[in-house]
Amino acid sequence: MVALYPGPIEVGGIRLRNHLLLAAGILGTTGASLARILANGAGGVVTKSIGPSPKEGHPGPCLVVVDGGIINAMGLPNPSAAFKDELAALQGEPVIVSIFAGTPEEFRTVAGWFAGTASGLELNLSCPHAEGYGAAIGSDPALVEECTRAVASLGVPTWVKLTPNVADIAEIGAAAERGGADAIVAVNTVKAMRISTALRRPVLGNRFGGLSGKAIFPVAVRCVYDLYEACSIPIVGCGGVSTADNVVEMMMAGASAVEIGSAIIDDIGIFAAIADELYSSDGIDAGEIVGCAHA
Amino acid sequence: MHEQMPAGVVITDIVEETPSIRTFVFDREIAARPGQFVMVWVPGVDEVPMALSSPSSITVQKVGDATAALFAMHEGDRIGVRGPYGNGFPVSGRTLAVGGGVGASPLLPLVTAGQVDTFLLGARTASELLFAERIRDAATLMVATDDGTAGHHGFVTELMARVDLADFNHICVCGPEIMMTAVLAVLDREGCAERGLFSLHRYMKCGVGLCGSCCTDPHGLRVCRDGPVFSGDVLLDSEFGHYARDASGSRHRI
Numbered sequence: 001m002v003a004l005y006p007g008p009i010e011v012g013g014i015r016l017r018n019h020l021l022l023a024a025g026i027l028g029t030t031g032a033s034l035a036r037i038l039a040n041g042a043g044g045v046v047t048k049s050i051g052p053s054p055k056e057g058h059p060g061p062c063l064v065v066v067d068g069g070i071i072n073a074m075g076l077p078n079p080s081a082a083f084k085d086e087l088a089a090l091q092g093e094p095v096i097v098s099i100f101a102g103t104p105e106e107f108r109t110v111a112g113w114f115a116g117t118a119s120g121l122e123l124n125l126s127c128p129h130a131e132g133y134g135a136a137i138g139s140d141p142a143l144v145e146e147c148t149r150a151v152a153s154l155g156v157p158t159w160v161k162l163t164p165n166v167a168d169i170a171e172i173g174a175a176a177e178r179g180g181a182d183a184i185v186a187v188n189t190v191k192a193m194r195i196s197t198a199l200r201r202p203v204l205g206n207r208f209g210g211l212s213g214k215a216i217f218p219v220a221v222r223c224v225y226d227l228y229e230a231c232s233i234p235i236v237g238c239g240g241v242s243t244a245d246n247v248v249e250m251m252m253a254g255a256s257a258v259e260i261g262s263a264i265i266d267d268i269g270i271f272a273a274i275a276d277e278l279y280s281s282d283g284i285d286a287g288e289i290v291g292c293a294h295a
Numbered sequence: 296m297h298e299q300m301p302a303g304v305v306i307t308d309i310v311e312e313t314p315s316i317r318t319f320v321f322d323r324e325i326a327a328r329p330g331q332f333v334m335v336w337v338p339g340v341d342e343v344p345m346a347l348s349s350p351s352s353i354t355v356q357k358v359g360d361a362t363a364a365l366f367a368m369h370e371g372d373r374i375g376v377r378g379p380y381g382n383g384f385p386v387s388g389r390t391l392a393v394g395g396g397v398g399a400s401p402l403l404p405l406v407t408a409g410q411v412d413t414f415l416l417g418a419r420t421a422s423e424l425l426f427a428e429r430i431r432d433a434a435t436l437m438v439a440t441d442d443g444t445a446g447h448h449g450f451v452t453e454l455m456a457r458v459d460l461a462d463f464n465h466i467c468v469c470g471p472e473i474m475m476t477a478v479l480a481v482l483d484r485e486g487c488a489e490r491g492l493f494s495l496h497r498y499m500k501c502g503v504g505l506c507g508s509c510c511t512d513p514h515g516l517r518v519c520r521d522g523p524v525f526s527g528d529v530l531l532d533s534e535f536g537h538y539a540r541d542a543s544g545s546r547h548r549i
Binding site (some may be wrong): 025026027028029030031032033034035036037048054055056057059060061062063064065066067070072074077078079080082083085086194196197198199201203205261262264265268 | 297298299300301302303334336338339340341342343361373375377500501502503504505506507508510511512513514515517520540541542543544545546
């Protein structure tokens, strides 16, 4: 396997300690859990998505572990502006705040709460199970461009996280780039459902949710590959990454960094474990392999 | 990671333990360590964490939507159960248990396994004392009630003065957080906080250590996965006894 040279990097206007970020929605509700993941070796962390008003989320079950993955429908629970208090102890750390909203104006408002304190913002235009938010916006190229512009014009590094649940993800990525995104994050979860045969009803309280984990890694690789062809801004690969070789594969598809989430179910020390295998003092620069599968 | 779809179970018996607490027995045994919990799915309502009071039962107080819906169910009705989750009580040697109210529920499997030597049981009033007879059969039982209708008139923590803490390798505690905080204060004063094992309650969504809803300050420990049982020294200088987060992640004083 390819080994990479260790050390800080910069992706989409954000300085990171390494190529491995904590994905949004995983252990991102409290400042303490984010600090724990940074201490465990992550190069940066993305918070739980924060929106214009506090939300309790969907009724449970909110998550079910299935073969090869996890299906969740949390329903964007968040404390809204009060989340600023959680970040107080993380000043200067590589923390990216994930935000969601229903309109470009709302996006600008929420972004304003964190501009100046966060390293950057990640726009959640991709949550598959929150009506009026997330993928409801992220499936429309014009809205994606408008929401991206509303945030990027604040001058904060702006990443846009995309949904794979569209016919042409490259078209959406191009819209984010036109709106001024500094990077694209691909992908959010894949729309999914399981039914309890014993109870004869969908398991999740919201009926359907989003699939993450190893099962969607090939989907994510394909999306990153397509986006690399269509866009010139950096891409952050997300979806089922659980090994150092997965990181290298994502990079070969076109990712400049990766986000890791579901793999934490097996090991909360996954970041240090992957970094240990991925980096070597005689490794190569990641630039040598990013997008190399397109040659 | 193996598939963990909720198991559909049928309620076979509903026992009224006290005027406010019922045990729901179901038709499936779940192999678990004492102190572990399951996520209980009340179809169409919600899913909530519940300690196992035996391999095939949960013992519940009506506190919210899901437990209210559970109280409206009957023998023959189906619920979903996934788990067991969490760490449980890692006891060895002589054990003192301190339980308040429905907090006696996660401690009962320890009693059943013969791992409790002395049990300090507290409740608001005599009729709310949970599992008193079953505990008395297996351990030395000392009782306290807030209104003095049984045993010591006062808080269960006051019974701690009547035992020699040096006699016990572990002190297992579950009950209202204010009560547990008082127990921790006693252990800390006696210099043995690390021998306390406290079963915490926090709002949970996923149960498997991913979503972060139940993370505690200042170490970011997950109650569902790193807990629910934590040793007392870990809880000193933490959010324990001070505040907890709700479903949205907003903090509220305890």
